[in-house]
Amino acid sequence: MAAFIDTMSTKKLVAFGLLLLALQIVFFVIGGTIAPSPSNVASILSTKCIDNDKGKIDRWFYPRGSDKNKTCKVLHDLNSPDAERYSANNIVFAAQFPLPRDGFNLTMSRWFQYSLGVLHPEISYQDNGEEDFKTELEIHARIGYRNREDPEDAWKEIDRSVETRQLDCNIEEKHQDYLYNCSPMALYELGGVHHDFYLLNLRLPVTYSSDGTPIGKNVNLGKLLDLWIIEIHQNGGYTRVFWSVKTVFFPLVLAGVVWFWHRIQQLARPPKLMEKMLFTLGLGLLLLDTPIEWFSLGFNFPAMLLLSDIRQGLFYTILFAFWIIFAGEYQMDDVARGTLSTYWKHLSAVAACCISLFVFDMCERGVQLTNVFYSIWSTTTGSILAKGFLITAMCCACIYFFFLTYMVIIAVRNMWDKRKKLDKFQEKTRKRYQVIIFRFQFLLLMTLLCAAFTIIAFIIAQVGESSIKWGDEDRAGLEYTSAVNVGVFAMWNLYVTALLVLYSPSSKHESLINDEQSEDVAMSRLDLHATTTTSEVTEFLQKVAED
Amino acid sequence: MHCSPMHLIDFYCIFSTLIIILLPGSDSLKWLSLARISSIATTSHQNNILPEALCENATGLVHKQVRLCKKNLDVMDGVRRGARMAIEECRYQFRNSLWNCMSLDAVRLSGTRESAFVHGISAAGVAYAVTRSCSLGELDKCGCDVNVKGRSPEGYQWSGCSDNIAFGSAFSKNFVDARERSRKRSIKSTAALLNIHNNRAGRKAIELNMKVECKCHGVSGSCEVRTCWRAMPSFRRVGDILKEKYDGATEVMVRKASTRRRLEPVNAHYKFRADTDLVYISRSPDFCHHNRLTGSLGTTGRRCNVTSPGPDGCDIMCCGRGYDVVSTTKVLQCQCKFVWCCEVRCNNCTKTEETFRCR
Numbered sequence: 001m002a003a004f005i006d007t008m009s010t011k012k013l014v015a016f017g018l019l020l021l022a023l024q025i026v027f028f029v030i031g032g033t034i035a036p037s038p039s040n041v042a043s044i045l046s047t048k049c050i051d052n053d054k055g056k057i058d059r060w061f062y063p064r065g066s067d068k069n070k071t072c073k074v075l076h077d078l079n080s081p082d083a084e085r086y087s088a089n090n091i092v093f094a095a096q097f098p099l100p101r102d103g104f105n106l107t108m109s110r111w112f113q114y115s116l117g118v119l120h121p122e123i124s125y126q127d128n129g130e131e132d133f134k135t136e137l138e139i140h141a142r143i144g145y146r147n148r149e150d151p152e153d154a155w156k157e158i159d160r161s162v163e164t165r166q167l168d169c170n171i172e173e174k175h176q177d178y179l180y181n182c183s184p185m186a187l188y189e190l191g192g193v194h195h196d197f198y199l200l201n202l203r204l205p206v207t208y209s210s211d212g213t214p215i216g217k218n219v220n221l222g223k224l225l226d227l228w229i230i231e232i233h234q235n236g237g238y239t240r241v242f243w244s245v246k247t248v249f250f251p252l253v254l255a256g257v258v259w260f261w262h263r264i265q266q267l268a269r270p271p272k273l274m275e276k277m278l279f280t281l282g283l284g285l286l287l288l289d290t291p292i293e294w295f296s297l298g299f300n301f302p303a304m305l306l307l308s309d310i311r312q313g314l315f316y317t318i319l320f321a322f323w324i325i326f327a328g329e330y331q332m333d334d335v336a337r338g339t340l341s342t343y344w345k346h347l348s349a350v351a352a353c354c355i356s357l358f359v360f361d362m363c364e365r366g367v368q369l370t371n372v373f374y375s376i377w378s379t380t381t382g383s384i385l386a387k388g389f390l391i392t393a394m395c396c397a398c399i400y401f402f403f404l405t406y407m408v409i410i411a412v413r414n415m416w417d418k419r420k421k422l423d424k425f426q427e428k429t430r431k432r433y434q435v436i437i438f439r440f441q442f443l444l445l446m447t448l449l450c451a452a453f454t455i456i457a458f459i460i461a462q463v464g465e466s467s468i469k470w471g472d473e474d475r476a477g478l479e480y481t482s483a484v485n486v487g488v489f490a491m492w493n494l495y496v497t498a499l500l501v502l503y504s505p506s507s508k509h510e511s512l513i514n515d516e517q518s519e520d521v522a523m524s525r526l527d528l529h530a531t532t533t534t535s536e537v538t539e540f541l542q543k544v545a546e547d
Numbered sequence: 548m549h550c551s552p553m554h555l556i557d558f559y560c561i562f563s564t565l566i567i568i569l570l571p572g573s574d575s576l577k578w579l580s581l582a583r584i585s586s587i588a589t590t591s592h593q594n595n596i597l598p599e600a601l602c603e604n605a606t607g608l609v610h611k612q613v614r615l616c617k618k619n620l621d622v623m624d625g626v627r628r629g630a631r632m633a634i635e636e637c638r639y640q641f642r643n644s645l646w647n648c649m650s651l652d653a654v655r656l657s658g659t660r661e662s663a664f665v666h667g668i669s670a671a672g673v674a675y676a677v678t679r680s681c682s683l684g685e686l687d688k689c690g691c692d693v694n695v696k697g698r699s700p701e702g703y704q705w706s707g708c709s710d711n712i713a714f715g716s717a718f719s720k721n722f723v724d725a726r727e728r729s730r731k732r733s734i735k736s737t738a739a740l741l742n743i744h745n746n747r748a749g750r751k752a753i754e755l756n757m758k759v760e761c762k763c764h765g766v767s768g769s770c771e772v773r774t775c776w777r778a779m780p781s782f783r784r785v786g787d788i789l790k791e792k793y794d795g796a797t798e799v800m801v802r803k804a805s806t807r808r809r810l811e812p813v814n815a816h817y818k819f820r821a822d823t824d825l826v827y828i829s830r831s832p833d834f835c836h837h838n839r840l841t842g843s844l845g846t847t848g849r850r851c852n853v854t855s856p857g858p859d860g861c862d863i864m865c866c867g868r869g870y871d872v873v874s875t876t877k878v879l880q881c882q883c884k885f886v887w888c889c890e891v892r893c894n895n896c897t898k899t900e901e902t903f904r905c906r
Contacts, residue, residue: 040707041776045682064684083889091888099684101691101708109704118762177783184760221887232774237705309766361767
């Protein structure tokens, strides 16, 4: 079994490597210069509309209507004497987005892909108040949409729901009228932005007991002054660049996979586990690269976000399984492997990790398909369950990496031993070992480089993102997060494509192919010839006797 | 009208008082009189005058401000609100000081610390209120961004818009600094230099104290993709920050460096943070006695705290003139608790209070 990587001259291999590096840099630069940042935030201050019917009549409140008295009678300040006439049930927080800008009545765009909302209450501290308070918030939420050509009041409902959220606030300095720092609460998540305008109507109602005292979760809110809604969506420019990269890679990877399969078909023997695994990895990547997202421009397909998650998860599962099997197949010990079942321990760690993440995702984004306000984190049981899934996934990931490191260390050690003894081998055996060692080291090096780059790039991006300060934004310069995202995506594509090319069977050396049958048997036993220590000699003699 | 400044419910009492008394003296602060207009839109509606005419009739606006007002009528409500907030905050911050912000005449002699504070807080107030208006979607022309491609609907699709504070701050700079910048002299006057500096310090008090919050929303909600945004501090906090800057204000003088005039600290040993510190050039007048010339109202009749060693203590507040004691028994509301949304539940406490007033 000779792979392309064995028959390639060093010159060609270096040239191939440089080509990949050049492509990598090109994609990095594309991500950094052409694409804007991955997502955009709009801080929207909700308008407080007065509902004299206290919610008994179903209607929309929208702050930017032509007749504000009809559509939203605005209460400017909950702190004003005017407000004392109203009760909690009279107040509707309305937010319509996008906000108008520069005289344009902007619309949302299908390129945005997703939109999610975060709730950020402004609660002011009052004398003798608590330093931190935790309470549950009961939100009667409703979200609707309208398109540009629709009449002004033609809001159509997407979803309505009664939600609870954990409100967790604290204050550093207990000063009158300072604002509590409240942890932001996830409000909604739309898996597709298909319409032009969106409208949120939120109520924080209380009920009244027979003697007129208000009861319910929202009584403990304190001095809530305003509700901010932070709307986050993917930038259209980023979507375009990312989809373009995907669309470019799709035929490339498809060609790689087809070519690889063609090579395997030409072999006289059935494909080996490594080859099957590599092929599956190619298919996984192909699935990830399939640019089905383009359909979301024409059709309303809210499940796209979930589908993307699943595709990405599937690719990572296969990649992780591939690494384990690669490390296993290059152990160079005398354990017979070659079937998937030998790796059941390792693979079940991968499977458990991915399944728990999948279940978690289904519980969060899957349910969001039926109720956009749903969040698994909003209830105590839900958040315990969610944490359970995530901790399981984390533990499995740790076990997996433990297995992988262990296998890699053993493999490296074995190779180290073998390499020392290489001179003592026959010509053919030595060549064989050199090939195996080289293949393994090449992939190990490549994988480590890619993984290290991914991790470092993401860490830098995270640190950079959270330390944004006023005036620091260098908008004209390199958009680092996008560069990292596009670059890393391109990198794993190039990684798999390179593997498909380099590790595909080569027909250049007929002699090696003819050796195929004997080779597999030889592979596990050949090293026995190299026994030098006495114990190994005895072991060898025993083996010979058995034979 | 009797108002007890410490009392929450009397908030509006102070408010209405200030609108009556308020008569900005300093030229560069005259625009603050906008605070007295109830609402530009409703005023014009009630009196059947064009809103544009209101811009021209508003006292204290310079030519450029009138132009900005006409061009951005919807923003002017934000400016008005900002001016009110600034004055309220000033009164709150100086409630225990000799100068209690009740008369902005005190800043007639510009270049004092007090003038620096008022400039800072008013620029901040406008930036704050305009940002809020913009976030509410009240402003059609709220800017998207100057730097990004986001100037058109296509630009918005491509890369979105910047934070609303960018617009609020830019408008505040345009509007509040207008008087200082409108002078057609190539070299700005000392007062203009000072005011521009303090206005900027006020805006920076918001910008540098924005709180960064983040949300992870990558695959399965992981932090693979994370988006951060900034939230404005409460205006009370902005006021506190500026009050601190007032307490540590730097005395400066104007130095001519080649063609430009620059502000430099009098005491060269002082560290001088160019952007954020309040600066003054002349010492504050004596606020103890009524003085028409300096605009000081004097402290006669002011309430003081007999136990406090600070500036609200009777020794300092009354400038050695002594004080009168009035003992009253009052039923006060205490231990107030807010019940969402608009209800205040308080207990009644009977309290015998001794009030001390300066002679």
